[in-house]
Amino acid sequence: MHAAVVTRFDGPIEIQDLPVPELRPGQVLVRVEASGLCHTDIHAARGDWPVEPALPFTPGHEGIGVIQHVGAGVTGRAVGERVAVPWLGYACGICDYCVSGRETLCESQLNTGYSLNGCHAEYVAAYASHVVPVPEAVSSFDAAPLTCAGLTTYKAVKVSGLRPAERAAIFGIGGLGHLAQQYAQIFGAETVAVDVTGEKLLLAAELGATHVVNAAADDPVRAIRDLGGADVAVVLAADPRVLQQAHASLRRGGRLVLVSLPRDNAMSLPIFETVLGGISVIGSIVGTRADLAEVFRLHAAGRTTVKYETRKLDDINRSFDDILAGRIPARLVFEL
Amino acid sequence: MHAAVVTRFDGPIEIQDLPVPELRPGQVLVRVEASGLCHTDIHAARGDWPVEPALPFTPGHEGIGVIQHVGAGVTGRAVGERVAVPWLGYACGICDYCVSGRETLCESQLNTGYSLNGCHAEYVAAYASHVVPVPEAVSSFDAAPLTCAGLTTYKAVKVSGLRPAERAAIFGIGGLGHLAQQYAQIFGAETVAVDVTGEKLLLAAELGATHVVNAAADDPVRAIRDLGGADVAVVLAADPRVLQQAHASLRRGGRLVLVSLPRDNAMSLPIFETVLGGISVIGSIVGTRADLAEVFRLHAAGRTTVKYETRKLDDINRSFDDILAGRIPARLVFEL
Amino acid sequence: MHAAVVTRFDGPIEIQDLPVPELRPGQVLVRVEASGLCHTDIHAARGDWPVEPALPFTPGHEGIGVIQHVGAGVTGRAVGERVAVPWLGYACGICDYCVSGRETLCESQLNTGYSLNGCHAEYVAAYASHVVPVPEAVSSFDAAPLTCAGLTTYKAVKVSGLRPAERAAIFGIGGLGHLAQQYAQIFGAETVAVDVTGEKLLLAAELGATHVVNAAADDPVRAIRDLGGADVAVVLAADPRVLQQAHASLRRGGRLVLVSLPRDNAMSLPIFETVLGGISVIGSIVGTRADLAEVFRLHAAGRTTVKYETRKLDDINRSFDDILAGRIPARLVFEL
Amino acid sequence: MHAAVVTRFDGPIEIQDLPVPELRPGQVLVRVEASGLCHTDIHAARGDWPVEPALPFTPGHEGIGVIQHVGAGVTGRAVGERVAVPWLGYACGICDYCVSGRETLCESQLNTGYSLNGCHAEYVAAYASHVVPVPEAVSSFDAAPLTCAGLTTYKAVKVSGLRPAERAAIFGIGGLGHLAQQYAQIFGAETVAVDVTGEKLLLAAELGATHVVNAAADDPVRAIRDLGGADVAVVLAADPRVLQQAHASLRRGGRLVLVSLPRDNAMSLPIFETVLGGISVIGSIVGTRADLAEVFRLHAAGRTTVKYETRKLDDINRSFDDILAGRIPARLVFEL
Ligand SMILES: [Zn+2]
Ligand SMILES: [Zn+2]
Ligand SMILES: [Zn+2]
Ligand SMILES: [Zn+2]
Ligand SMILES: [Zn+2]
Ligand SMILES: [Zn+2]
Ligand SMILES: [Zn+2]
Ligand SMILES: [Zn+2]
Structure with a gap:
């Protein structure tokens, strides 16, 4: 599959041809249709933050696509569902943050496009528990920016x-x-x-x-x-x-x-x-799965408008430059 | 009456013999029994803060005493009641802060011992609406530090x-x-x-x-x-x-x-x-009259212990020095 | 002045010609322009509730008008202001409900058109502290139903x-x-x-x-x-x-x-x-002055639409009948 | 193993000798030390409620014991840990109730001693995600009543x-x-x-x-x-x-x-x-795992006292009778 890969923090992102990812227990395989570009992707690709991601990795945490396979032990999600793959890729489900509705503070969390390979690729492996269904009334291209920016x-x-x-x-x-x-x-x-x-x-x-x-x-x-x-x-x-x-x-x-x-x-x-x-x-740091479901529900009800431009994944380096130069008025979304 | 008076920001406080204050409509006259010393008194007396109090004035906003007279138009308070005279000496009662339970944010507030003459004196004139009854089970000397520190x-x-x-x-x-x-x-x-x-x-x-x-x-x-x-x-x-x-x-x-x-x-x-x-x-800035009533109720129920030393009002300048030198472990209260 | 007066609980309301009310300290005199009819007026006029109003009295607690005079001790309100006179005609301002933003629970409250003469009259005397200014962008006829129904x-x-x-x-x-x-x-x-x-x-x-x-x-x-x-x-x-x-x-x-x-x-x-x-x-029982100010602000911002019909005050008895018969789709407002 | 078993809603509970339960994926096997008796056990055993439990089953949802085995896919729990097995035996983890800290409202929940075999037995199989560790300072006999009553x-x-x-x-x-x-x-x-x-x-x-x-x-x-x-x-x-x-x-x-x-x-x-x-x-219906952890923390801090009597499991029918007759002042706990 076609994927954007960060191989070094001081150089351009590479577009590579990689095997479709294998699923760990509890994961689903998502065929990405739209993947929004977030400023965090740039920080990740440059190793700007105290805890750097392990190289190589694929950034992207505004991925929308359809589930193609479900891994071992998956419950609650099924092949054919269209889902969002957000920044909160996994949380433990048993710490006091997770149990009390504050999973974005979970100390054991894994983050999509950072500690987990992300969505700037044709396929992404995501924990079934942490993908969020996208209502039919919300297009994948609207859903992408909603998944982190929204x-x-x-x-x-x-x-x-x-x-x-x-x-x-x-x-x-x-x-x-x-x-x-x-x-x-x-x-x-x-x-x-x-x-x-x-x-x-x-x-x-x-x-x-x-x-x-x-x-x-x-x-x-x-x-x-x-x-x-x-x-x-x-x-x-x-x-x-x-x-x-x-x-x-x-x-x-x-x-x-x-x-x-x-x-x-x-x-x-x-x-x-x-x-x-x-x-x-x-x-305030991103939001929970319940928050994202609310974001989608509000959009499905016609209460929000999302401004974005689409790009090809091959244009990822130029897109980074455009964002850094302040040339992008709203949000960029890669078509995959 | 005996009163502590700030006459200049760069000198000692004077103990003066002043007439008992006259009441404005809505005020009560309180014979002070105990008046706690708060660090804010020192800031007030030195003009440390952007908006300085008008000279001369009497500091003190942890005053406890008994109502001797009630002024024109006073309802709800009566002669003989023992009350606390706190920092929030007056709030307008009609702004959205006052009406929604956040009177300490009232833009029209007057502050005891700052924009109103305060409690380091034998008598203080206080707005009836903003004094708070002290339950019988709470001594005046415990009540004083509770009125601001508490x-x-x-x-x-x-x-x-x-x-x-x-x-x-x-x-x-x-x-x-x-x-x-x-x-x-x-x-x-x-x-x-x-x-x-x-x-x-x-x-x-x-x-x-x-x-x-x-x-x-x-x-x-x-x-x-x-x-x-x-x-x-x-x-x-x-x-x-x-x-x-x-x-x-x-x-x-x-x-x-x-x-x-x-x-x-x-x-x-x-x-x-x-x-x-x-x-x-x-x-967070002090608290409302309802908060102070709760503070007193908790003390009356035996749930708090107040640490303080008593002083004579004549010792006010030495008391300031002791506080600034860190020689006072807890709270000072003037006997009046 | 022209006023609706309940003289008995088992008969029609009378339209009488009464002297303009005198002001108690703290009150303002309001020349009523619009006065909404609430189902509570019917309960009041019939003595339906456990504590009956004292006869005779004028009902009405959705009154909008302009202040003509201010009584002794009034602060914060001025002649010429257009205000709403709501159900909560007076609350004590010092109980824990009043101080903590829950004045509608005040045990000492007085209610307009019930324990105080109300707004179905050309003039009403209202406590200055409890009238609420009406923004210019809100018409008196919209404001009336907002004052209780809203x-x-x-x-x-x-x-x-x-x-x-x-x-x-x-x-x-x-x-x-x-x-x-x-x-x-x-x-x-x-x-x-x-x-x-x-x-x-x-x-x-x-x-x-x-x-x-x-x-x-x-x-x-x-x-x-x-x-x-x-x-x-x-x-x-x-x-x-x-x-x-x-x-x-x-x-x-x-x-x-x-x-x-x-x-x-x-x-x-x-x-x-x-x-x-x-x-x-x-x-839930009516709302506070702060809530009413919010209601007006939302209407001024164009976020609400008020449905009402206007009537002459002389039609008050027929209006009661129409409401009881379910013939009124939304709200009735008397022109005064 | 020794276990209390409800075989019919209109007769006594039987004490049977059953095989140790087998684990489903995600479960742990707990050797029960103490199992509190809750009034709900009586309702369950009598089929009092609209949705009856399937017969036969073992009641009990205040079980405390040590983990002996962990099943497939278990993370976060280990052999040797002492845990509580509460009424909320399982919740889906992905519905809006679960994600927003309200798992006791989960429509997919399973309940210990009702839709899952419970704790009035020497061993219980429990979902690892929903057992709650018991701090060392809390005895198993105190912990049992805390697990539901607390x-x-x-x-x-x-x-x-x-x-x-x-x-x-x-x-x-x-x-x-x-x-x-x-x-x-x-x-x-x-x-x-x-x-x-x-x-x-x-x-x-x-x-x-x-x-x-x-x-x-x-x-x-x-x-x-x-x-x-x-x-x-x-x-x-x-x-x-x-x-x-x-x-x-x-x-x-x-x-x-x-x-x-x-x-x-x-x-x-x-x-x-x-x-x-x-x-x-x-x-209000029971509480979440986070609430239970708080209950235990408060007990470990010495802030609560638990009143209970211990019984042998063989006495379960007599214990039911004693409770129904109002002869039990506080709580009963079975020793296992
Ligand atoms: Zn982002
Ligand atoms: Zn967690
Ligand atoms: Zn202070
Ligand atoms: Zn105010
Ligand atoms: Zn009140
Ligand atoms: Zn009404
Ligand atoms: Zn659930
Ligand atoms: Zn129970």
Whole structure:
């Protein structure tokens, strides 16, 4: 099969012809139809993070496809089902995180496209317990970005406790942000979309943003505080300075949700304002299988719009470059 | 009446003989019996914070005494009732914070011993709506430290969402910390008390700490992680370095509560660990009247022990010095 | 002034010419523009409930109008403001319910149009603390039904904990139900509207219901369970049999919210299904001032549609008859 | 092996000599040391409930013992570990209930001693994923009643949202009630123990009840309302009349938790009081593996006391009779 393979952290990804993967007990074989490209793939391929993936490996954790085979001991999934293969490739199922609905914190988790071979390939072997069925009303190409970008932002909004009639500020309206904004609206909030390009702010307005702020022209802190301040701020721009702005734009009782991982691993948190304002800063990491099922259900109900471009897998290196150069307005999805 | 008065931010507090305060509509006159000294009094008297109090003023927001007169329009309070006069001296009662149970975030609040004359005096004028009755089973000298130190730490534990069978780490076992520890235990948690003096750790053990860590001798991060990590960390030491330790001692899903205001208004928050660990950092500021009533009820039920020393009001300047020099193990209360 | 007055529980309401009410301290005088008719007005006028109102009195607790005078000691409200005068006419502000955001449970509350003279009159005296400003974007005639029907159903959905991607069943699509359905959608849920008339189900569909069930033709329990069951059921039909159906339509983990008061004060609760299904039955009574402000904000943001007919106050007795006969599809509002 | 076997619903349980059970994939073989007797065992053995267990079967779902063998595909558990085998013998691990921390609602669950052979035997085959390790500090005889009676009451208190300084009323201080009371205290509440025998009320007082009420002598509703009413009521007496009393003893905002299954499957719920009082009635069914681990952790920390008597398995029929006759003050545990 055709597969993208990272063989070294300092060079391009190779497209190789590999045997179809063999299944471990509990796994299913998925014929991938669509595989979304996530910024995490770039970090994985470059060994950016403290615990590097073992080489060689195939990245990709927004894979959608149909189950071709089921391995030993699989229950609950069947050949022919169309499923998503997300970042949370496996969790132990018995630790207190797993049992209490917080499987994304499982210390024994395996991650697709990182510690498990991923979805930028024609086939992927995935643990049956952790693939998520895709409803018929959701196309594979919509489902792909929903599987990480959608899930991550949905969960971010969920853990923020955002409620109807509150105001949410979304910093960065790209592949993640345009979904975060929609989820904030689904949770009943009015939204303020903050970005530095007019094109993205047009998209935000079209998707229903109550307000848009061009941070290249206006101070977003002042603009949001003039509206009364934000109850929730979700930051999709991996930049500590934007985190500071987001914090400063909160009204009392506000919540700042962190989901992106900036290169510089530190945010300077103003203690005085945090204490006096009763502010919370909340870390959120992807979402559970139940969250992803909800994301799909909302899309099937017509409540979200997914913006993406399709690419050929052979274009993976160019695609990385395009993302790093900021040339991609929303999300890329490989056709397989 | 005898009263402590701040007349300048760069000199000692004066003890003056002043007329008994006149009541504004809605106020009651309280004959103070006990008035606790809080570190905030020192910040107020020195003008340490961005918005300084107007000079001259009387500090003190842990006052306990009996109502002598009720002003025009007072309902719900009567002469002869013993009440606490807390930091939250007035809140508007109609903003969304006030109406939704978050009055400590009210933008129109007045603060006792800061924007209102406080309790380090024989009499204090207080808004009837914001004094809190003290149950008969609670002595005025126990009630005083409960009114800010108790309330602040009780609320900190409450907003952390601490639950039975979780583990709470308390950093700093002084006037606030010894109460924080007890509240963590009342919420059903096991506790790890962290301090740098053996004497305070002995107190913590006597009050029921499951574990004690002497941070002068051992690395508290390692010690707590060896136990499995903390679900909640409450930091009473106003030191950004301790905040970092507290954050690092959390297990996944952990919550760090900020209540103290360090001189250096910045904590360096590690984003990677916060996101991957699903960690929350929560600012908490004193507590509401309902919280204080709960604090008193718990004390009346025999569930808390308050450590304090009594002083004469004339000793206020020496008392400030003792606190700043770290010579006071728990809390000081003025007899009036 | 022109006012509707209940002089006896067993006869018609009289339209009288009364002096403009005098203000107690803390009250404002409101020139009523629109006053919604709630089923509770009928119960009040007939003395249906255990604690009867004192005769004579003016009913009405969905009043919208402009402040003409402010009484002694009023802060926070000014002449010229347009406000809503809701059922919760006064709450004490100091009990634990009031302080913790649950003022609708205050044991000292006074209720507009019941223990206080109400809004079916040209003028009403209302406590300044408990009127709620109406945003300019909300017309007085939309605001009136929102003040009780909107508030009550918004709160019902709120206390249910309804979340995006859940399914809410609304039993009874009249003056309350058509709003309950919209709020369920604003909280992100899909909705099943249940009624016995095609006309109301058409309205539900037009307002975005995901499914409609004509309970005159189909068994709603079966219909809803075929969809997977309801996570939340809100019952606006004051009929114990409908409550049983609503309970039976829940899936495990479901919540049944009670808001209406049937004449027969008893629901037969099946214990086995409640325990094994982990089901909650939640009583909900109107909402707080903060909830009402949210209701108005959502309407100002264009997220709700209010269905009503206007009437002259002189038609109040005929209006009661029309409601009791089920001839009114949505809500009646008196022009004043 | 020696095992208790139900062969018919209308006759005594037989003690048989059976082969040691064979393991299905994913199961472990546990040598039972202690097996608690739960009232549910009696319902199971008599076929009292709508879905009867298939005959013959072995009841018992409070089994504690050591793992002797691990079956095919078992991960996470090892020979030599001492574990509890609870009512929730298996849940699917992939439905939304399982993934969101609510596995006790899983529609595919299997129940120990009901749809799976249970623990009243020398050996039991149990799914490795659903046994729960017992800490060394917890004896097998304490662990047995904790595995259902403890777990069920702990969860009941947990779902009630009981908080420090609230008041919990426990109706029925037997095998479940004496634990419910202790958990209420661990959650920080004061407790009112209600029973009809002086002996049980003495036990309640000894375990720290703030108040005791002998319902044979006094009206518990009046007694509890005189204290200010209960915030939470947990009813362990399977009697609809007691449920009514419990409901009537609540103050506004109160929560009534249902855990027991009375023979007469109906509670008459007063709608007026439920709505006006903002009262919730919450069904709660056992607890998850994470809850059970918490129960054990609390016991290991010395926070609970378990009252039980031991019996020989041969005495099972007499033990049933003793329980039905009300002759057993707390819990029975079989030695194996
Ligand atoms: Zn991703
Ligand atoms: Zn796990
Ligand atoms: Zn203080
Ligand atoms: Zn306020
Ligand atoms: Zn009140
Ligand atoms: Zn009404
Ligand atoms: Zn399941
Ligand atoms: Zn049981």
